[in-house]
Amino acid sequence: MNSDSNELLGKISTILKVKGLKIATAESCTGGLISHSFTNISGSSDYFDRGIVSYSNKAKNELLGVSEDILIKFGAVSEQVAKEMAEGVRNRSSVDIGIATTGIAGPTGGTKEKPVGLVYIAISTKNKTLVNKFQFSGKRLENKESTLNAALRMLLDLLNS
Numbered sequence: 707m708n709s710d711s712n713e714l715l716g717k718i719s720t721i722l723k724v725k726g727l728k729i730a731t732a733e734s735c736t737g738g739l740i741s742h743s744f745t746n747i748s749g750s751s752d753y754f755d756r757g758i759v760s761y762s763n764k765a766k767n768e769l770l771g772v773s774e775d776i777l778i779k780f781g782a783v784s785e786q787v788a789k790e791m792a793e794g795v796r797n798r799s800s801v802d803i804g805i806a807t808t809g810i811a812g813p814t815g816g817t818k819e820k821p822v823g824l825v826y827i828a829i830s831t832k833n834k835t836l837v838n839k840f841q842f843s844g845k846r847l848e849n850k851e852s853t854l855n856a857a858l859r860m861l862l863d864l865l866n867s
Contacts, residue, residue, distance in 0.1 A: 708851065714858035715743055721865045722753035727802040731757040732770050732795035734782065735809035735825060739854050755801045760791065770794030770806075783808050783820050785828075785837045792828035793835055803864075804830040805857055809840075811849045823849050827857045829864055836860065 722729060731740045741757025744750050758769050763782055766772040772790040780786045788808050796804025809825030816822035823842035828835055838860060842852040 708855075711743060711851070711855050711858055714855070714862055715747060718858060718862055718865065719747050719750065719753070721862075723749075725865070727865075728753055728755050728799075729803040729805065730755045730795045730799040730801045732766075732791040732804065732806040733757065733759050734761055734766070734791070734807055735811045736807045736850050736853050736857075737761065739850050740805060740807065740857055743854060743858075755799050756795075758795055766791060770798065781820070783810055783824060783826065785826050785839065788826035788828035788837050789830070789835050792830035792837075796830045796832075802831060803861070804828075805861060806830075807853050807857060809849070809853060811846045811853075813846060825849070825853050825856070827853065827860055829857075829860055831864070836864065 733740055738759045744754045760766045760769050763777045767774055770791050771794040772787055776786050788806050791806030792804040806828045810816050810822050812822035825840045828837040840856055842849045
């Protein structure tokens with residue numbers, strides 16, 4: 707974690723506590739990095755409920771309820787899957803906010819249509835689900851950290867809106 711993510715997490719932690727909101731994560735390409743970051747904060751049990759690392763399509767389907775049809779039609783790295791992951795973790799956890807990440811961290815796994823560094827981040831609340839597409843250009847760990855920071859910025863923007 708870098709100073710950006712620490713600063714974002716501090717602000718997010720305060721808002722979640724003040725508003726009494728609970729959060730859960732569904733992570734693929736970040737492999738639990740977002741959950742790890744939240745749980746590094748003392749007192750995070752006040753708002754952090756759980757983190758699910760759903761790396762395989764089977765896990766996305768079984769643990770989060772991502773439709774097999776959606777996985778086949780659009781692929782694991784897609785806006786549609788990110789949306790279903792975020793909604794699935796929020797609904798199955800009975801929390802206020804679900805965050806999901808799916809992407810290609812690299813250095814392998816990319817294609818012309820879906821290059822290394824392509825990431826979708828989704829945040830689901832009871833009122834809406836936002837999905838943003840990102841194209842990062844770092845090495846594997848850099849892409850994971852960029853995804854963490856982008857997810858935290860999205861979350862902070864949502865909490866402040």
